[in-house]
Amino acid sequence: DTAVSQTPKYLVTQMGNDKSIKCEQNLGHDTMYWYKQDSKKFLKIMFSYNNKELIINETVPNRFSPKSPDKAHLNLHINSLELGDSAVYFCASSQREGREQYFGPGTRLTVT
């Protein structure tokens, strides 16, 4: 069983559309994260949730909205997609804040 899973793996869409990426972890972890990795492989944290509560919200446009329906899920919804949103988005989880993180396989988003 995959520890941290994301769907879809690939997402190609046009500017202006709204899309969602889903993430699920079956590790029983309390904390989940969303990261953005750009074409130069730089990894930037976007959000962190602990027990369904938003802990970290880095400087991210309001078009990005995370939602955590329960401790095992953290979805990312993106409104009005822009070309600059093209990247690989990773979900991750950790037992608690500050501990090692387990990453999903990533979702490659391409905005045309």
Place this chain on the structure above:
Amino acid sequence: AQSVTQLDSQVPVFEEAPVELRCNYSSSVSVYLFWYVQYPNQGLQLLLKYLSGSTLVESINGFEAEFNKSQTSFHLRKPSVHISDTAEYFCAVNTNAGKSTFGDGTTLTVKP
């Protein structure tokens, strides 16, 4: 505030040669330190971690890293690399408050 600097963006090395990937950090509070590896088209995987205790930590595939508090470093070493070690390596710093900071990554390329 905390920061992580990976001193080398690219490290080419021949197979069976030793390698060191350098990581320096700064933080005003105690930190946990991690190295992650990212193989092509995959998510990040934990390679090794320092939480407390012995300053020398080892991974199952021959890598080791030493926490040096006075030099605020956590360099990654392997005495003899394989072609399969070719990947992107990320150093990361976490605090108890859950703030995660990743370095910009080091591309390790092992040549035959």
